[in-house]
Amino acid sequence: MSCSGAELRIRFSPGHVQLVQEEVVPAPKVLVTGATGLLGRAMCKEFQNGGWLVIGTGYRRARPRLLRCDLNDEDAVRGLLHEYKPDVIVHCAAERRPDVVERHTEAAVNLNVHATSTLAKEAAVCGALFIYISTDYVFDGRNPPYGEDDSPNPLNVYGRSKLEGERETLRHCPGAVVLRVPVLFGEVESVAESAVTSLWLKVQEESCTLDHCQQRFPTDTRDVAAVCRKLSERARQDSSIRGIFHFSGKQQMTKFEMAVTISQAFSLPSNHLIPLTEQPAASAPRPINSQLNCSRLELLNLSVEPQPFASAISDCLWPFTPDKRWRQTVFH
Numbered sequence: 001m002s003c004s005g006a007e008l009r010i011r012f013s014p015g016h017v018q019l020v021q022e023e024v025v026p027a028p029k030v031l032v033t034g035a036t037g038l039l040g041r042a043m044c045k046e047f048q049n050g051g052w053l054v055i056g057t058g059y060r061r062a063r064p065r066l067l068r069c070d071l072n073d074e075d076a077v078r079g080l081l082h083e084y085k086p087d088v089i090v091h092c093a094a095e096r097r098p099d100v101v102e103r104h105t106e107a108a109v110n111l112n113v114h115a116t117s118t119l120a121k122e123a124a125v126c127g128a129l130f131i132y133i134s135t136d137y138v139f140d141g142r143n144p145p146y147g148e149d150d151s152p153n154p155l156n157v158y159g160r161s162k163l164e165g166e167r168e169t170l171r172h173c174p175g176a177v178v179l180r181v182p183v184l185f186g187e188v189e190s191v192a193e194s195a196v197t198s199l200w201l202k203v204q205e206e207s208c209t210l211d212h213c214q215q216r217f218p219t220d221t222r223d224v225a226a227v228c229r230k231l232s233e234r235a236r237q238d239s240s241i242r243g244i245f246h247f248s249g250k251q252q253m254t255k256f257e258m259a260v261t262i263s264q265a266f267s268l269p270s271n272h273l274i275p276l277t278e279q280p281a282a283s284a285p286r287p288i289n290s291q292l293n294c295s296r297l298e299l300l301n302l303s304v305e306p307q308p309f310a311s312a313i314s315d316c317l318w319p320f321t322p323d324k325r326w327r328q329t330v331f332h
């Protein structure tokens with residue numbers, strides 16, 4: 001039973017029944033774009049577990065309990081926000097594969113820049129906190145670590161499109177949060193879904209060369225999602241929580257070092273992995289070391305302590321081990 005935010009409840013205690021009127025605070029609502037993607041899935045889970053009402057949107061992979069919305073369709077975006085009136089929007093949808101962005105620049109810019117611009121405008125109109133997920137690839141990697149105020153200088157079209165998305169976000173929605181993160185890993189539908197989990201395939205090969213030049217800070221999507229929830233909850237109380245923030249895993253590793261760690265975590269051989277110290281010429285240029293300084297989040301007590309890479313990546317990969325496949329077949 002309810003009337004204007006108040007609810008009538010029956011309380012039972014020994015020998016006593018009481019009808020009381022209690023103020024009910026509705027759960028805050030978050031809209032997560034890219035909810036079918038690597039980060040979006042972790043984001044939905046984190047907010048749901050935190051008691052939020054979650055509206056997740058996807059596009060080609062949208063499935064039951066998620067809404068299908070092409071973010072390039074301005075009317076559809078406007079309608080979506082009008083209908084659901086979220087308190088917070090976490091914008092995860094993007095084209096984030098640098099080599100695909102180089103080849104299909106127009107489509108990528110439409111999503112990474114124009115759709116972001118539409119969402120930011122509409123977020124400002126409906127008064128929602130807008131969180132835009134960005135990347136360490138906005139930096140050139142020549143002078144790490146990078147603070148939030150350091151000058152970006154992206155080396156590839158992906159980095160430029162994400163930087164443009166940041167600028168559109170802050171131009172149309174000055175109260176927005178931009179969260180820059182480095183390479184991500186997490187629960188995957190297939191190991192090829194993330195650059196980090198795809199190393200599992202390399203670990204299985206007889207012999208393979210791996211980059212041992214570019215320094216990376218692999219970051220767990222569960223940690224990024226937890227940071228976004230903390231930011232959302234704090235920003236709803238404190239309007240000074242706005243602008244650019246950095247979050248990153250703490251372990252510096254090349255792809256070669258990640259692959260060796262994965263081999264060791266699963267007690268597999270690693271002497272077939274060969275470190276390569278020259279950048280591959282064929283792919284889009286990437287920063288050599290775009291380490292993020294994350295002290296702004298830490299000083300505000302909005303950060304989380306990441307698990308060691310070896311145990312976090314094992315959580316993500318164990319469903320792909322032969323053992324797990326066997327157990328799934330037998331028991332499920």
Ligand SMILES: NC(=O)c1ccc[n+]([C@@H]2O[C@H](COP(=O)([O-])OP(=O)(O)OC[C@H]3O[C@@H](n4cnc5c(N)ncnc54)[C@H](OP(=O)(O)O)[C@@H]3O)[C@@H](O)[C@H]2O)c1
Pocket residue numbers: 033034035036037038039040057058059060061062069070071072091092093094095096111133134135136162181182183184185194195
């Ligand atoms: N992954 C990384 O290593 C990494 C590193 C740094 C920063 N980031 C940033 O983190 C964010 C999340 O990345 P992610 O790895 O989760 O990406 P992802 O796994 O590639 O997911 C991309 C999402 O965008 C959605 N999408 C694509 N086109 C769309 C359209 N026209 N309309 C609506 N939705 C559309 C996809 O939906 P469907 O699949 O359903 O079509 C999917 O949910 C991005 O902003 C990315 O730039 C990622």
